[in-house]
Amino acid sequence: MKIIEYYLSAASNFLWGPPLLILLLGGGIFFLLYSRFLPFRYLRHAINVLRGKFDDPDDPGEISHFQALSGALAATIGMGNVSGVALAIAAGGPGALFWMWVSAFFGMATKFFTCTLAVLYRGNDREGQLQGGPMYVIREGLGKKWIPLAGFFCVSAFVGATPVFQANQMVAVMKNVMLIPAGISDGFSLDLIIGIIIAIIVGLVIIGGVKRIANVASKLVPSMVIVFVLSVLLIMGINYDAIIPSFILIFQDAFTAKAALGGAVGAIIIEGAKRAAFSNEAGIGTAPMMHGAAKTKEPVREGLVAMLGPGIDTVIVCTMTGLCILMTGAWQAEISGDYSSDTQGILMTTIAFEDSLPGVGPYVLMVCVMIFAVTTIFGLAYYGQKCLSFMIGPQYSRYYNYYYIALVVVGSVSSLSLVINLIFLGYGLMAFPTMISAILLAPKVMAATKSYFSRMSI
16 A cells, blocks of 8 residues: 555656646636636626526526536535645645635636636537536547547546545544544544445435536535635634734745745645645636536636636635634644644644634534535536546446445545545646647637627626
């Protein structure tokens, strides 16, 4: 197992070097400049679309704009926003949070292009059902000679769009907040039991397909964000004198890198970009599969709605987590080695909640984490099904559920380092076909955008 972890870590670190950083950040900058910031000028219109002002039940697709964004956020607002931010700060210092913001800003432009394309180039599966996602964008937009690239995306998704990290961290928080303090002994069997329970819950939802996933997500996502944000605002109120120093620390460390990684600013940028990609998945290709199912005849509308995702996910939720960790000083204890490596991630945030809200803080966090994680697991299951459906036909896509449910159990009993490197490896591989196709088809997006706004008289 140690050998597998070693090679996974080496492969992940190699993949997330300068080439992928240039592709994701450079691609985001390209989309931002190429569009001349046009999508950002219509944020109010994007919110009106999200509110359902332009919904038409007769439009092609399966779910509403709001359900599409909720479903995509359900898959992105997860452990990456809680333990992922903590791990970024532990590895890269407070400055990593600044580079997460930068990545999210460019990621908004990336989401606009990739999700507009997901509707613009929807295609029919082998049963004639309309589908969207990078694999269909590649097939319908670039042509059949590019199908191997679409297949590469799908195979990579079988590694990246999996529940192993979410399940792993759900087990960690349940054990350390509830079970171990109650005197229940830790061990492999406890991890396995919790994993099986999570797997049963997941199975009951994902077998219902995208509509059930979207319905559950549209009910849980808004409430989980509100509860989490209110909890952190309370912590910020208790530690109000540390708010400004925390922001100063973030900006200083982003360019001086004194807190971690031996002063390597470039390493902190990579860490921030990795965690932002893990958090909001801009450029990875997962969200376009959800947004591609939206009921609309206007691809640009869904691109505008999708653009809101990184703002909610990274700029709001991740910032809240980061400030909570910095203001309470929990990040310093983790970096100094006071806790074992297995507690990195969710437990750092638990420490911050316990320091400010003694007794109740960890339980509030646990409720938020459970909702974050389980809704992410639901969303990721849909992505894997779509990829398998594209590869071998929708009549076989249900078999992915069994593979996926088994992975919930595997993630529950695996080490944190193994599951993190596995996810980063899969996400990194998925980014190449997603970004390459989006850059090549960017002129089509701009043509559709100019046509849309000329007709809307906004």
